[in-house]
Amino acid sequence: RGKTLLVDKLEVLDKPFFVVKVEGEKAPVYIVKRENGLYEGFLMLCTHKLCELKATGTFLTCPCHGSEFSNEGKVLNGPATKDLARYKVASDDKNIILMLK
Secondary structure (H helix, E strand, C coil), X not given: CCCEEEEEHHHHCCCCEEEECCCCCCCCEEEEEXXXXXXXXEECECCCCCCECEECCCEEXXXXXXXXXXXXXXXXXXXXXXXXXXXXXXXXXXXXEEECC
């Protein structure tokens, strides 16, 4: 069984997205809540030159070379050509559960 990271739902209940630091990862993980109540997570590391991304809410931007990614992890503007690495995210009544690789 893989490792997990728990985030208390009460801490992020009203936020459309939040960022969590994960020990051992090169960058934080961006977690976004979808309209259906489910969550998705993406490593905030640009797929172009591995710079840490900045979260702006509706998209993520790379301060190094200007790549932009949607909050669904898809490339919007280059020079990056690959989508962001995705994490599995689940939830229960109390927690958002980030499945670590």
